[in-house]
Amino acid sequence: MSPKIFSPEEKDAREQEMLGCAKLIIRDEGLAGLTIDKLVKQLPYSKGTVYNHFSSKEDIMLAICTEHMQQIGEIMARALTFNGNSREKALAVHVGSMLNSQAYPDDFMIGVSVKSAGCTSKASEFRRLKHQQIEMAFLAPIFAHFRSAAEAGESIVPAGMCIEQMAFSCWSADFGVQTLLMGDNDACSIRSQLNVETELLNSINLIHDGMCWQPLAKDFDWKASVERIKTEIFSAEVEIISQLQTSLNTL
Amino acid sequence: MSPKIFSPEEKDAREQEMLGCAKLIIRDEGLAGLTIDKLVKQLPYSKGTVYNHFSSKEDIMLAICTEHMQQIGEIMARALTFNGNSREKALAVHVGSMLNSQAYPDDFMIGVSVKSAGCTSKASEFRRLKHQQIEMAFLAPIFAHFRSAAEAGESIVPAGMCIEQMAFSCWSADFGVQTLLMGDNDACSIRSQLNVETELLNSINLIHDGMCWQPLAKDFDWKASVERIKTEIFSAEVEIISQLQTSLNTL
DNA sequence: ACCTGAACACCGTTCAAGT
DNA sequence: ACCTGAACACCGTTCAAGT
Numbered sequence: 357m358s359p360k361i362f363s364p365e366e367k368d369a370r371e372q373e374m375l376g377c378a379k380l381i382i383r384d385e386g387l388a389g390l391t392i393d394k395l396v397k398q399l400p401y402s403k404g405t406v407y408n409h410f411s412s413k414e415d416i417m418l419a420i421c422t423e424h425m426q427q428i429g430e431i432m433a434r435a436l437t438f439n440g441n442s443r444e445k446a447l448a449v450h451v452g453s454m455l456n457s458q459a460y461p462d463d464f465m466i467g468v469s470v471k472s473a474g475c476t477s478k479a480s481e482f483r484r485l486k487h488q489q490i491e492m493a494f495l496a497p498i499f500a501h502f503r504s505a506a507e508a509g510e511s512i513v514p515a516g517m518c519i520e521q522m523a524f525s526c527w528s529a530d531f532g533v534q535t536l537l538m539g540d541n542d543a544c545s546i547r548s549q550l551n552v553e554t555e556l557l558n559s560i561n562l563i564h565d566g567m568c569w570q571p572l573a574k575d576f577d578w579k580a581s582v583e584r585i586k587t588e589i590f591s592a593e594v595e596i597i598s599q600l601q602t603s604l605n606t607l
Numbered sequence: 608m609s610p611k612i613f614s615p616e617e618k619d620a621r622e623q624e625m626l627g628c629a630k631l632i633i634r635d636e637g638l639a640g641l642t643i644d645k646l647v648k649q650l651p652y653s654k655g656t657v658y659n660h661f662s663s664k665e666d667i668m669l670a671i672c673t674e675h676m677q678q679i680g681e682i683m684a685r686a687l688t689f690n691g692n693s694r695e696k697a698l699a700v701h702v703g704s705m706l707n708s709q710a711y712p713d714d715f716m717i718g719v720s721v722k723s724a725g726c727t728s729k730a731s732e733f734r735r736l737k738h739q740q741i742e743m744a745f746l747a748p749i750f751a752h753f754r755s756a757a758e759a760g761e762s763i764v765p766a767g768m769c770i771e772q773m774a775f776s777c778w779s780a781d782f783g784v785q786t787l788l789m790g791d792n793d794a795c796s797i798r799s800q801l802n803v804e805t806e807l808l809n810s811i812n813l814i815h816d817g818m819c820w821q822p823l824a825k826d827f828d829w830k831a832s833v834e835r836i837k838t839e840i841f842s843a844e845v846e847i848i849s850q851l852q853t854s855l856n857t858l
Numbered sequence: 859a860c861c862t863g864a865a866c867a868c869c870g871t872t873c874a875a876g877t
Numbered sequence: 878a879c880c881t882g883a884a885c886a887c888c889g890t891t892c893a894a895g896t
Contacts, residue, residue, distance in 0.1 A: 361859065392889060402862045403890080413889065468723045472716070472786060495797060514816075514824060517809055524787075524801060525780070525810045532783025535723060536775075546746060550775060558768055559776045559814070565765075566813030566824075573765060573817075612878065643870060653881045654871080664870065 371409050374399060375423065378416055382462045387469060390416075414478035421470040422487045424463040429494030431456050431590075436497060438589055440581065442505040443569045447578065448585045449498065450530050450560050454552060455586070455593040457534055459600070468535055498523050511569035522567060529559045557582060622660050625650060626674065629667055633713045638720060641667075665729035672721040673738045675714040680745030682707050682841075687748060689840050691832065693756040694820045698829065699836045700749065701781050701811050705803060706837070706844040708785055710851070719786055749774050762820035773818060780810045808833060 362370075377398050381390050392413060396403050410416045435448035457464035469475065476484055503519045505511045513522065537552045561573040586594050613621075628649050632641050643664060647654050661667045686699035708715035720726065727735055754770045756762045764773065788803045812824040837845050 391887085393887080396863095404862060404892085405860080407890070408860080465723070472719045472723055492797070514809070514813065520797060521801070521806060521809055524797070524806060525813055528783035528787050528806070528810060529776070529780040529814075530783070531787060532779035532781070535786070536779050536782060546743070546771060546775070550772070555772065555775060555779070558765070558772055559779060562765065562776055562814045562817030563780075563810070565817035566815070642868085644868080647882095655873085655881060656879080658871070659879080 367409070370401070371419075374401075374406060374409060375416070375419055379420060379462070382420075382466065387417075387462065387465055411480040411483075412478050414475040415480050415483050417466055417470055417475055418479040418483045418487060420463070421467050422483070422490055424460070424467055425487070425490050425494065427460075427463075428453060428456060429490065431593075432494055433497060434589055435585075436501055438585055440584070441571070442501070442508070442510050443564055443571065443576075444581050444585070445501060446505070446526070446564065446569070447557075447560060447581060448589060450526070450556055451582055451585045452590055452593075453530060454534060454556055455590045455597065457538065458552075459593045459596040461538065464534070464538065495523070505569065511564075511567045514567065525563055526560060529563055530556065533559050553582070618660070621652070622670075625652075625657060625660060626667070626670055630671060630713070633671075633717065638668075638713065638716055662731040662734075663729050665726045666731050666734055668717055668721055668726055669730040669734045669738060671714070672718050673734070673741055675711070675718055676738070676741050676745065678711075678714075679704060679707060680741065682844075683745055684748060685840055686836070687752055689836055691835070692822070693752070693759070693761050694815055694822065694827075695832050695836070696752060697756070697777070697815065697820070698808075698811060698832060699840060701777070701807055702833055702836045703841055703844075704781060705785060705807055706841045706848065708789065709803075710844045710847040712789065715785070715789065746774070756820065762815075762818045765818065776814055777811060780814055781807065784810050804833070 374395070378390060378395055381394055381398070385394075390413070392403060392406065396406060399406070410419065431452040432449050435452040436445050438445050438448040440448075476487070479487075499519055502511075502523050506513050506519065506522075511522075513519065533556045534552060536547060537550055537555060557578060561578060565573050625646070629641060629646055632645055632649070641664070643654060643657065647657060650657070661670065682703040683700050686703040687696050689696050689699040691699075727738070750770055753762075753774050757764050757770065757773075762773075764770065784807045785803060787798060788801055788806060808829060812829060816824050
């Protein structure tokens with residue numbers, strides 16, 4: 357009869373509904389458990405409609421990854437409000453990213469898969485652009501923080517490096533530690549003895565010391581800073597993690 | 608008639624044949640292009656026989672990953688023979704791992720996939736054990752190198768850290784830089800401006816400086832060291848990379 | 859204009875039937 | 878004892894038919 361025309365708001369709400377459902381499936385059955393068939397079965401729409409919103413399964417994954425990054429951006433902004441010296445604020449960014457990964461481990465796994473496998477190439481142009489745009493948005497305040505610390509003489513920009521490269525060093529080390537220590541530890545006897553929080557602090561301390569970021573590791577109680585960051589800024593995330601662990605233990 | 612019985616050598620040779628074929632497919636069509644159907648079609652055996660050797664597709668992937676790690680072990684041993692100071696030798700390990708990843712990018716991608724996705728859990732017990740054993744074998748000389756440098760007073764073991772944690776910091780930073788910069792750069796405008804070799808040297812220099820590993824970055828020409836390492840130790844790998852790039856350009 | 863779901867080509871894995 | 882390949886359950890994607 358009357359062919360229905362959907363407003364952009366309705367389309368957006370439905371897209372959100374689909375993504376939320378996909379996330380639930382991933383949370384329950386893992387990333388490999390996400391299937392278009394399963395997704396459609398739990399949704400009041402058909403396959404065709406899902407493909408009307410997303411060009412492929414990878415497109416859905418990239419969309420979830422982008423949402424996750426938006427959340428990370430909010431975490432980073434919060435981290436930089438920490439009441440402490442500039443190096444503590446930089447540390448807070450990593451503590452926040454780690455807590456977020458622990459509170460939402462599936463989102464973190466999706467991020468790794470999207471970055472490592474060539475998922476982006478199979479996603480739609482629109483989704484790729486949005487992803488890139490958000491990545492830049494959340495990096496900007498980080499760069500600004502590194503720059504102001506260097507300009508204040510609290511850290512030294514190494515010869516031949518620029519601010520962006522300094523931030524990238526921290527980011528890639530953070531990514532490396534989390535990726536290597538979040539997976540199945542049982543595959544490697546060395547890694548199974550390591551703790552994410554400890555090694556992240558160790559790695560970031562080494563890099564910050566390499567930048568001569570004051571105060572140096574040996575002159576400050578950084579473990580205490582981590583605790584303060586957790587309680588003063590990320591108590592909500594810590595709460596989610598502890599709930600997640602107790603529910604895992606009773607299982 | 609006479610039921611054939613295969614010797615362990617024959618079984619091993621066939622396994623190698625299967626793995627070699629799988630690697631070729633991955634080299635030509637990417638990791639996602641690897642399919643049991645395709646593998647069998649290019650092999651003089653049937654599906655059942657392949658499954659007689661490997662418990663699953665993940666088992667094949669882990670086997671390839673383990674072979675690659677064995678190769679990395681050989682690279683690391685070679686790196687440590689570099690004629691230079693102890694920090695240069697430590698740097699050589701990373702240069703070698705990077706060159707190997709560039710010379711055999713598919714092997715590197717498999718490693719990332721195996722580590723990030725829960726591939727190990729789907730692989731067979733036997734394959735998992737072998738993987739773990741080889742990982743430990745190639746880490747041992749690295750640990751020994753870090754320890755002797757610290758004992759010689761060329762580096763300082765930070766308070767609260769042990770030798771293994773220092774080595775892990777370098778390893779995870781290396782892994783982070785390579786993973787983030789080897790994929791599709793186009794997804795991120797910042798990353799696309801960064802060069803793997805430059806950022807790897809920057810990151811490792813920051814961490815080594817953080818360990819006070821002499822001589823410090825500012826007191827030495829580390830770019831020159833990288834060039835020396837490339838020509839004196841890894842000329843074969845450099846040659847493969849340049850061939851790979853010219854064949855990519857003519858394509 | 860938009861939704862539907864049958865149909866398609868493909869996937870990893872198994873196992874009864876052969877030799 | 879070992880190999881074979883048809884069969885199975887499932888996957889992502891498409892598109893002619895509906896409303």
